[in-house]
Amino acid sequence: xxQMQMLDLDGLIFDKDGTLFEFxxxxxxxxxxxxMELADNDLGHAETMGDAIGFRLKTxxxxxxxIAITHTVGEIAEALVPLQSRKxxxxxxxxxxxxxxxxxxxxxxxxxxxxSELRGRGLRIGLATNDAESPARAHLGQAGILEAFDFIAGCxxxxxxxxxxxxxxxxxxxxxLAPERIAMVGDSTHDLDAGRRAGMRTIGVLTGLAQAxxxxxxxxxxxxxxxxxxxxxxxxx
Numbered sequence: 001x002x003q004m005q006m007l008d009l010d011g012l013i014f015d016k017d018g019t020l021f022e023f024x025x026x027x028x029x030x031x032x033x034x035x036m037e038l039a040d041n042d043l044g045h046a047e048t049m050g051d052a053i054g055f056r057l058k059t060x061x062x063x064x065x066x067i068a069i070t071h072t073v074g075e076i077a078e079a080l081v082p083l084q085s086r087k088x089x090x091x092x093x094x095x096x097x098x099x100x101x102x103x104x105x106x107x108x109x110x111x112x113x114x115x116s117e118l119r120g121r122g123l124r125i126g127l128a129t130n131d132a133e134s135p136a137r138a139h140l141g142q143a144g145i146l147e148a149f150d151f152i153a154g155c156x157x158x159x160x161x162x163x164x165x166x167x168x169x170x171x172x173x174x175x176x177l178a179p180e181r182i183a184m185v186g187d188s189t190h191d192l193d194a195g196r197r198a199g200m201r202t203i204g205v206l207t208g209l210a211q212a213x214x215x216x217x218x219x220x221x222x223x224x225x226x227x228x229x230x231x232x233x234x235x236x237x
Contacts, residue, residue, distance in 0.1 A: 009201070011182040012118060012229070013126035013151070013171050015162075016136055018187035018208025019226060020127075020143075023069065025106035028060045031068065034099060038084045038092070049083045064209045070162075070190040072130045072155035073097060093132075100131065101138040108207040109227035115148035118229070124175045126151035128167035128184070128194070133157045150175060163190040165198035172198070185226060192218035203229065 017023050031050070035057060039045035043057070050057040053076055054066025062068060068076055077092035087095065118125060125148055129136050133154030140146040151171045153159050159166035172179045184195025187208025195202040196218060204215035204222040212222045223229065 009123065009181055009183055010177045011124040011126065011171070011175055013128050013168055013182060013184050013200075014226070015184075015186035015188070015191045016127060016129040016131060016139065018069065018210075019185060019191070019205055020108060020111060021105040021139065022108050023187065023208045024062060026103065027068070028062070030099065030103040031055050031062070032057060032060055034096065037095075038080060038087065040086075045084075049080055052079045052083055062209060064214075066209070069209055070130065070188050072161040073100075073132050074155065097132045097135050100135040103135075103139075105139045105143060107143060108205070108225050111143050111145050112148075114227060114229075115145055119148060124150045124177060126153070126168075126171035126175070128153050128162060128171065128191075130155045130161045130190070162186075163193035163197065165194050168194055168198035168200060172200075183220075185229070187215075189214065189218055 014020055017026065035046040035049050039049060047057045053068050054063035055068060056063065067079060073093050073096050077089045077096060080092055081089045115125060127136065127149050131154055133152060133156055136154050137146060137152060140149060151174050153167040153170060155161040159170045168184055169179065172182055179199040183201040183203050184191060184198065185203045185205060186192055187205050188210055192202045192204055192215060202219050204219035205225050206212060207225050215222050
C-alpha cells in the first residue's frame, strides 16, 4: 500500500497493550505479583504458572509468543486454573481485572496530544482490546484520554475478542463508517489479522514484543510507534 492510499481514512481503531501503552514496561511487575499470589509465594510454583502463560519469572520478561500478549483474560485464566487449587477460573478473571485496573501504564508516546491531533483531523477513534472493558476504561482514564475515544470494546463487551473481527466491525457500524476507510493499529498478529478479516487497512507498531518481520505479512505499514501516524499518513480535513 502506498502512502497516498493511506491518506484517505475516516477512522482508526487501536489495540491497547503494546500499542497505546508499552507492553513490557506496563505489565511485567503486575504479572510477577499475580503469579506469586496464585502460588502462595512459592517461587517454584509461580515459575511453573509463568511458563504456562509465557512469562519468565526469573527475568521478569514475557516470551514473544506469550498468550498474555494476544489472548483474552479468560483464556489466560483458563491456562492458570489447573496449576493452582484456590481459585476458580471466574475468580482468577475477577482478580486479574481488578488488579489490572490499577496497574500503572507506560504510554508508548504522549497520548493526549496525539489523540487530540487525530480527532482534529476529523477521524473517529476506537479501541479494541483483549483485556476486559472495565480495566481498559480505567487505563484510558488514568492517561487522561478516555474522552478521546468514540468506541471502546473489551473481550467481555459482547463482540468477541481478536483475532475475530467482531470488535472492529462493531466500531465501523457504530460510527457508520465503511471498514475499508478505517485502519486497525496494533502490535501483534492477532490485531492485524482481525483488521484484515474486518476488511480494514492495517498498521503494525513495534511497541509490543513483535518484530517488524513478524507483522509485515499482515500489515500495510509497520511503524516504530503510533506517534509516526499523523505526520506521515494523514492530511488535515
